Amino acid sequence: MGSSGGIQIPNRLPLLLSHEGVLLPGSTVRFSVDSPRNMQLVSQRLLKGTSLKSTIIGVIPNTRDPGQDIDDLPALHKYAPSAAVALKLLQVTSYFHSPHLFLVINLAIIPCIQIGTAGVAVQVVGSNWPKPHYTLLITGLCRFSVTSLLKERPFVLAEVEQLDKLEQYMTPSTHSVSAEDGELGELSQRFYQAAVQLLGMLDMSVPVVAKFRRLLDSLPRETLPDVVASMIRTSNKEKLQVLDAVSLEERFKKALPLLNKQIEGLKLLQKTRKINPDNEKRVTDISYIFLQPLFPGRQFNLEDEDEDEDGDDTASLERKVHNANMPDAALKVCRKELKRLKKMPQSMPEYALTRNYLDLMVELPWSKSTKDCLDIRAARTLLDNDHYAMDKLKKRVVEYLAVRQLKTSLKGPILCFVGPPGVGKTSVGRSVARTLGREFHRIALGGVCDQSDIRGHRRTYVGSMPGRIINGLKTVGVNNPVFLLDEVDKLGKSLQGDPAAALLEVLDPEQNHSFTDHYLNVAFDLSQVLFIATANTTATIPPALLDRMEVLQVPGYTQEEKVEIAHRHLIPNQLEQHGLTPQQLHIPQDTTQAIISSYTREAGVRSLERKIGAICRAVAVKVAEGQRLDFKGLAHVDKAAPPEMPIVIDHIALKDILGQPLFELEVSERLTLPGVALGLAWTPLGGEIMFVEASRTEGEGQLTLTGQLGDVMKESAHLAISWLRANAKTYQITNSSDPLEGTDIHLHFPAGAVTKDGPSAGVTIVTCLASLFSGRLVRSDVAMTGEITLRGLVLPVGGIKDKVLAAHRAGVRRVILPKRNEKDLEELPANVRADLDFVMAANLDEVLNASIDGGFPGPSGSLTHSQLTSKL
Numbered sequence: 032m033g034s035s036g037g038i039q040i041p042n043r044l045p046l047l048l049s050h051e052g053v054l055l056p057g058s059t060v061r062f063s064v065d066s067p068r069n070m071q072l073v074s075q076r077l078l079k080g081t082s083l084k085s086t087i088i089g090v091i092p093n094t095r096d097p098g099q100d101i102d103d104l105p106a107l108h109k110y111a112p113s114a115a116v117a118l119k120l121l122q123v124t125s126y127f128h129s130p131h132l133f134l135v136i137n138l139a140i141i142p143c144i145q146i147g148t149a150g151v152a153v154q155v156v157g158s159n160w161p162k163p164h165y166t167l168l169i170t171g172l173c174r175f176s177v178t179s180l181l182k183e184r185p186f187v188l189a190e191v192e193q194l195d196k197l198e199q200y201m202t203p204s205t206h207s208v209s210a211e212d213g214e215l216g217e218l219s220q221r222f223y224q225a226a227v228q229l230l231g232m233l234d235m236s237v238p239v240v241a242k243f244r245r246l247l248d249s250l251p252r253e254t255l256p257d258v259v260a261s262m263i264r265t266s267n268k269e270k271l272q273v274l275d276a277v278s279l280e281e282r283f284k285k286a287l288p289l290l291n292k293q294i295e296g297l298k299l300l301q302k303t304r305k306i307n308p309d310n311e312k313r314v315t316d317i318s319y320i321f322l323q324p325l326f327p328g329r330q331f332n333l334e335d336e337d338e339d340e341d342g343d344d345t346a347s348l349e350r351k352v353h354n355a356n357m358p359d360a361a362l363k364v365c366r367k368e369l370k371r372l373k374k375m376p377q378s379m380p381e382y383a384l385t386r387n388y389l390d391l392m393v394e395l396p397w398s399k400s401t402k403d404c405l406d407i408r409a410a411r412t413l414l415d416n417d418h419y420a421m422d423k424l425k426k427r428v429v430e431y432l433a434v435r436q437l438k439t440s441l442k443g444p445i446l447c448f449v450g451p452p453g454v455g456k457t458s459v460g461r462s463v464a465r466t467l468g469r470e471f472h473r474i475a476l477g478g479v480c481d482q483s484d485i486r487g488h489r490r491t492y493v494g495s496m497p498g499r500i501i502n503g504l505k506t507v508g509v510n511n512p513v514f515l516l517d518e519v520d521k522l523g524k525s526l527q528g529d530p531a532a533a534l535l536e537v538l539d540p541e542q543n544h545s546f547t548d549h550y551l552n553v554a555f556d557l558s559q560v561l562f563i564a565t566a567n568t569t570a571t572i573p574p575a576l577l578d579r580m581e582v583l584q585v586p587g588y589t590q591e592e593k594v595e596i597a598h599r600h601l602i603p604n605q606l607e608q609h610g611l612t613p614q615q616l617h618i619p620q621d622t623t624q625a626i627i628s629s630y631t632r633e634a635g636v637r638s639l640e641r642k643i644g645a646i647c648r649a650v651a652v653k654v655a656e657g658q659r660l661d662f663k664g665l666a667h668v669d670k671a672a673p674p675e676m677p678i679v680i681d682h683i684a685l686k687d688i689l690g691q692p693l694f695e696l697e698v699s700e701r702l703t704l705p706g707v708a709l710g711l712a713w714t715p716l717g718g719e720i721m722f723v724e725a726s727r728t729e730g731e732g733q734l735t736l737t738g739q740l741g742d743v744m745k746e747s748a749h750l751a752i753s754w755l756r757a758n759a760k761t762y763q764i765t766n767s768s769d770p771l772e773g774t775d776i777h778l779h780f781p782a783g784a785v786t787k788d789g790p791s792a793g794v795t796i797v798t799c800l801a802s803l804f805s806g807r808l809v810r811s812d813v814a815m816t817g818e819i820t821l822r823g824l825v826l827p828v829g830g831i832k833d834k835v836l837a838a839h840r841a842g843v844r845r846v847i848l849p850k851r852n853e854k855d856l857e858e859l860p861a862n863v864r865a866d867l868d869f870v871m872a873a874n875l876d877e878v879l880n881a882s883i884d885g886g887f888p889g890p891s892g893s894l895t896h897s898q899l900t901s902k903l
């Protein structure tokens with residue numbers, strides 16, 4: 032039913048399926064768009080189109096939230112006209128002199144028509160926070176009905192029929208409905224008078240009342256029901272009724288009671304005001320309550336439409352600002368923003384930004400904190416109960432807590448736990464929070480490469496948001512939580528700045544009492560927050576950041592410690608997580624040992640925990656099957672009887688559940704030829720054993736190195752060759768003076784895909800080459816580490832504890848270490864020290880002597896057997 036003379040909307044319209052407010056012709060509403068179809072409509076139609084026509088879209092109200100239903104098109108809002116209304120529709124069509132009369136008649140006699148409002152998108156604002164969405168400001172033009180759906184993807188496109196005539200909106204003050212129109216004229220007159228009466232009861236100085244007055248005088252009467260219904264405080268349900276009133280008469284009939292309801296309500300309030308003269312001030316408040324424009328972004332909910340007394344949400348925000356107990360500087364900023372907010376129309380995009388900002392400001396725990404309940408003895412017990420071993424770490428943590436108890440305003444230091452994965456760094460951090468009775472929040476820093484992740488974005492950016500520190504504070508709701516900065520060694524760097532630099536201010540006790548997040552733009556006091564950092568290695572932590580932290584090394588566990596941890600913590604935890612009891616599953620100690628040595632190769636216990644989990648799952652199936660059989664009394668039938676409890680996991684059951692052993696003790700098997708030696712390496716994942724293999728072929732004295740070696744390691748290989756060349760005769764390695772004469776050497780470091788570097792393989796390369804040239808075997812139970820010099824000295828290296836533990840895990844019995852690393856042996860657990868035979872070598876002479884089977888002739892030609900205090 033388009034109008035022949037009036038302005039025509041396009042007969043194909045993209046449809047915005049709204050689950051928020053109802054757009055009525057003549058009103059402007061803000062819609063938040065985040066569902067896939069609506070997002071496509073904005074990006075493909077509104078943002079790409081250049082003509083005015085492309086800004087016209089259809090808004091279908093009352094659609095189920097389309098974000099939840101990606102594949103199927105949600106049912107569109109339908110209006111079922113009664114027979115009388117259908118008849119009226121006929122009148123309307125004649126009123127509009129429509130050439131498409133038949134179509135409307137058809138629509139009127141079919142049970143339902145899909146109805147919506149065509150509107151012009153006057154503004155599109157995009158934001159990425161809290162998730163990608165657009166905010167559209169749409170001004171309603173006229174009603175339309177959907178005649179057919181043309182496509183559903185990427186957005187809904189429909190053929191539509193215009194239901195309202197548009198030209199009257201363009202000719203103000205022509206009171207086109209007059210007394211001659213009979214009932215319609217009378218209705219329009221009554222409506223106008225009611226509106227004037229309402230206005231008379233309101234304070235004209237309030238902008239929205241003045242606007243109402245202006246509109247009432249300037250708009251054509253036919254448009255008044257729509258405009259007034261969208262301005263006064265009506266529920267979405269009521270607005271829908273007005274929208275569904277296709278005939279003008281019905282529209283007046285639907286809107287008039289809404290107007291009268293407001294008048295009655297206002298009369299009632301005026302009565303109460305007379306009783307209580309103190310309320311004089313509330314006149315303007317009352318006006319706002321009654322004449323509130325649509326609140327953008329409000330959820331569409333037909334049931335929950337009772338007017339809440341606290342309709343003025345800036346007033347409630349103001350109350351919250353005053354109750355937030357924020358420092359003066361922050362309060363000043365909030366007051367200023369509130370003032371701006373009050374002056375802003377809600378349709379302005381900045382309104383939402385300012386509101387979000389103020390919401391965050393009032394939610395931040397400016398002066399909310401928990402009370403520390405620190406009892407050092409209890410703290411020590413709790414740490415001991417939660418974690419086995421790691422004595423050094425626990426001792427330092429208790430010291431730290433003790434100092435905190437004595438001096439509550441302790442500034443720093445920030446503890447940083449460094450160690451391989453799965454050794455309990457995060458879990459100790461959690462325990463510290465528990466012992467202090469504080470809130471715990473983990474901030475994962477791995478891969479963070481934008482400094483605004485830490486410090487937030489400035490509010491001028493679209494989609495700006497606060498950084499992780501402020502977000503964390505908002506989440507925990509107190510200003511003295513324990514923040515665990517996980518994986519500080521994995522911070523990245525990018526064009527967006529260096530997050531490590533931003534962390535400097537956070538972690539510096541001298542500065543962090545006035546930490547300024549870019550989004551907040553006011554200082555927040557972080558001095559009460561207890562920061563604990565974790566890392567796998569200190570090598571990649573920027574020096575300035577490392578300098579602010581006290582590094583506590585958390586080394587890997589020995590086999591025995593792992594067995595204890597498994598029986599004290601991991602097995603009980605896993606049993607509980609799988610709904611099992613110790614009466615149902617028993618894992619003996621030697622099975623745990625077998626899991627550790629044959630199915631895991633790690634410094635921590637994470638993989639061990641997973642394997643125990645796998646056993647629990649397998650047993651849970653058996654237990655559940657048994658219960659079912661018991662329950663049905665079918666045990667006697669042809670099925671297996673329920674297993675005897677507890678189910679004990681022996682070596683056979685272990686193989687059944689976990690499969691073939693993943694790791695064998697391969698050391699002795701691989702050291703069966705001359706030219707193979709076993710080195711020890713340190714990686715951020717803990718210590719590891721590393722084979723070095725050498726072979727020689729006829730050639731011109733070339734050295735080939737393979738296995739992804741770094742520059743330092745390559746240099747070590749060249750050093751080793753040079754030393755051997757210089758000393759070949761002295762050590763009687765070869766008959767000729769130069770061992771490389773007519774020979775090519777190939778040195779290979781297996782696990783070829785893994786990059787290796789560092790100087791500590793020097794002694795291993797020399798041993799390997801000496802074995803190759805002399806044709807003598809390296810002892811199958813020896814592993815070694817140490818840097819070499821050209822003169823054959825052995826220099827100290829790092830990571831001794833992790834390296835020795837790796838050797839112990841691999842079943843090695845003798846470890847050759849640089850003499851100057853002797854002090855590091857104190858850190859080793861007693862049982863490891865007792866199991867291993869340590870040779871502390873000052874020069875290569877001693878290394879070769881201790882590593883080659885049967886000793887090696889020294890420069891004097893004698894065998895120095897004094898070193899061989901072997902226990903083998």
Ligand SMILES: Nc1ncnc2c1ncn2[C@@H]1O[C@H](COP(=O)(O)OP(=O)(O)OP(=O)(O)O)[C@@H](O)[C@H]1O
Nearest residue numbers: 417418419451452453454455456457458596600636
């Ligand atoms: N000494 C221990 N006593 C009891 N449980 C432990 C111990 N060490 C580790 N665990 C357990 O091992 C699991 C892994 O520990 P956690 O996640 O704390 O390791 P992590 O060192 O932080 O590792 P990552 O560096 O990968 O973050 C946890 O379930 C933890 O309870």
